[in-house]
Amino acid sequence: MIYDELGVPRIINAYGTNTRLSGGLMAPEVLAAMTQAARATIEMHHLQAAASREISKATGAEAGIVTSGASAAVLLGAAACMARLDPGAMNRLPDTRGMPDEFITIRSQRNMYDRALRVAGGRIIEIGIPDRVSGPGVRDAAPWEIADAITDRTAAVYYLAGAQSEPPLPDVVRVARERHIPVLVDAAAQLPPTENLKRFIAEGADLVCYSGGKALGGPQSSGILAGRRDLVSSALAQMLDLDMPEAEFIAPAEFAPLAQMRGLPYHGIGRSCKIGKEEIIGLIVALRRFVADDPMQRSAHWQARLEAVLLAAGHPPNLRLVPDGAKPGLPILEWRLLDAATAQAADARLRAHRPAIHLDSGRIGQGLLAINPIAFDDSDAATLGAAIRAVSVHLGSREPL
Numbered sequence: 228m229i230y231d232e233l234g235v236p237r238i239i240n241a242y243g244t245n246t247r248l249s250g251g252l253m254a255p256e257v258l259a260a261m262t263q264a265a266r267a268t269i270e271m272h273h274l275q276a277a278a279s280r281e282i283s284k285a286t287g288a289e290a291g292i293v294t295s296g297a298s299a300a301v302l303l304g305a306a307a308c309m310a311r312l313d314p315g316a317m318n319r320l321p322d323t324r325g326m327p328d329e330f331i332t333i334r335s336q337r338n339m340y341d342r343a344l345r346v347a348g349g350r351i352i353e354i355g356i357p358d359r360v361s362g363p364g365v366r367d368a369a370p371w372e373i374a375d376a377i378t379d380r381t382a383a384v385y386y387l388a389g390a391q392s393e394p395p396l397p398d399v400v401r402v403a404r405e406r407h408i409p410v411l412v413d414a415a416a417q418l419p420p421t422e423n424l425k426r427f428i429a430e431g432a433d434l435v436c437y438s439g440g441k442a443l444g445g446p447q448s449s450g451i452l453a454g455r456r457d458l459v460s461s462a463l464a465q466m467l468d469l470d471m472p473e474a475e476f477i478a479p480a481e482f483a484p485l486a487q488m489r490g491l492p493y494h495g496i497g498r499s500c501k502i503g504k505e506e507i508i509g510l511i512v513a514l515r516r517f518v519a520d521d522p523m524q525r526s527a528h529w530q531a532r533l534e535a536v537l538l539a540a541g542h543p544p545n546l547r548l549v550p551d552g553a554k555p556g557l558p559i560l561e562w563r564l565l566d567a568a569t570a571q572a573a574d575a576r577l578r579a580h581r582p583a584i585h586l587d588s589g590r591i592g593q594g595l596l597a598i599n600p601i602a603f604d605d606s607d608a609a610t611l612g613a614a615i616r617a618v619s620v621h622l623g624s625r626e627p628l
């Protein structure tokens with residue numbers, strides 16, 4: 228194993244597809260397609276045209292491209308909303324002189340990934356008071372407040388899709404459409420369920436971003452930008468290497484709006500989000516598999532993996548199989564410890580295990596740890612369960628029963 232040879236410690240990742248834990252595992256079929264892709268060369272815009280056809284089929288969007296992650300998709304989507312099909316504007320980004328550069332953002336949806344808007348040159352205009360989130364009140368942003376914030380500097384409304392997101396996307400789309408402002412949706416982590424591939428486009432989003440390295444099962448550094456053909460084409464123009472005689476570039480039908488541009492831009496703001504042919508192929512094959520998978524079977528497989536952990540752990544009463552609150556079809560194991568300090572001690576012991584074990588510590592403050600089945604292998608279940616059992620025994624009477 229190459230990691231052993233390089234002296235890189237392997238871990239059991241029961242946290243989820245987190246970037247710092249190197250995401251998840253790829254299916255052999257995805258890897259085999261990537262190996263084939265690496266053994267031949269093509270023109271990148273032809274490959275992105277094929278990706279567009281696949282993404283359209285899966286999402287219902289007019290067009291799509293494969294990006295180097297959901298964050299790159301947000302950056303490229305933002306660049307598209309600002310520069311549109313103007314190669315001069317593309318060349319100026321992240322300097323936004325002469326173009327709309329404001330992204331209306333609901334304050335309760337601010338998140339660490341919205342920096343991608345600013346990397347492209349955008350400015351975040353916050354609206355609403357999230358006292359629903361902070362506790363003292365019941366309100367969040369209202370659709371009229373979005374309408375109120377729209378000016379001729381507005382590039383787009385940015386929307387973070389999530390189980391808790393307010394107001395509902397269709398209401399946001401309605402006010403944005405009235406003013407011809409695009410809505411850019413970050414749905415990076417909204418899969419499963421499979422229906423969410425179509426949902427946001429159906430609800431009227433102009434652009435939607437997904438991560439390829441999360442539950443989709445693609446390469447860790449892949450993602451999808453899907454949506455309106457003119458905007459997706461603009462995003463592609465800002466990522467492609469177009470250093471060629473202008474007359475030689477023939478826009479594929481999937482990106483027909485590029486033929487209207489008065490010239491080709493230089494290497495754009497998205498050049499730093501380069502995606503390789505191998506990742507594009509890997510994403511396409513992973514997307515096909517995800518769409519074709521029976522969701523019941525996918526859930527059953529995850530559940531069987533968790534049951535193997537439970538068995539090896541000796542079925543302690545405080546380790547329970549439950550549905551993940553936010554993701555339909557994803558079972559998790561919830562490990563309820565006495566209090567936050569006990570959960571922290573358990574977490575630290577598992578990280579000190581060899582191989583190190585990482586559990587989902589998102590609710591550690593409530594004394595809860597979770598085992599997410601997405602990013603570890605069936606063959607790790609016994610080790611994981613035995614380690615949990617050993618930690619339980621060690622913590623002994625400090626556990627609730």
Ligand SMILES: *Cc1c(COP(=O)(O)O)cnc(C)c1O
Nearest residue numbers: 296297298340415416438439450
């Ligand atoms: C994970 C995530 C991203 C980043 O996705 P990558 O594919 O790792 O770039 C962006 N936005 C949200 C909301 C996420 O959860």
